[in-house]
Amino acid sequence: MAHTHSAEGHEPAHVDSSTKTIWKTFWILLGITIFEVGLAFLHLEYNFMPRVALNGIFIILTIAKAFFIVAEFMHLGHEIKNLIMTILLPLLLFVWFIIAFLYDGDSWKRLRDDLKPGTPVEKTLVAPAESHH
Structure with a gap:
């Protein structure tokens, strides 16, 4: 049985x-x-x-x-502190990396917006060249 x-x-x-x-x-x-x-x-x-x-x-x-x-x-x-830090420190670097990319992408977006067609361009005054006669 x-x-x-x-x-x-x-x-x-x-x-x-x-x-x-x-x-x-x-x-x-x-x-x-x-x-x-x-x-x-x-x-x-x-x-x-x-x-x-x-x-x-x-x-x-x-x-x-x-x-x-x-x-x-x-x-x-x-878990022990060393294992937790082994996981958390790269994660913090990854978060920093995301923030850095977002900041950089935003600056590129603002630069591109400044160059849209129809955006007024600031004219730079250039001093006339002196003639040497």
Whole structure:
């Protein structure tokens, strides 16, 4: 007679705590997302704060969500500091790289806008050449 194991009631204790952690992280992420969407709708309806301030809030909340995702779902929250820095420092360089490209692209766009057809050209006055007779 073959002996079979039933999964009922015999789950390890760490499964219960990891499930609770996942649900806790889910609710935190959901709460932050609902808050962001609410701010966006309020801004569209009432325009209650400057756009730059709202974008700053969105960036901070997005970084908070990224922290929770990386810490819990990628399990970096429980790793040693050196491993975390090995992942975060190249990421910061990548963010800097994106900002640098956006800034450079914007300057090229402004230069191109200055050269559109119909854009008035500033005339440079050139001193007449002296004649040597």
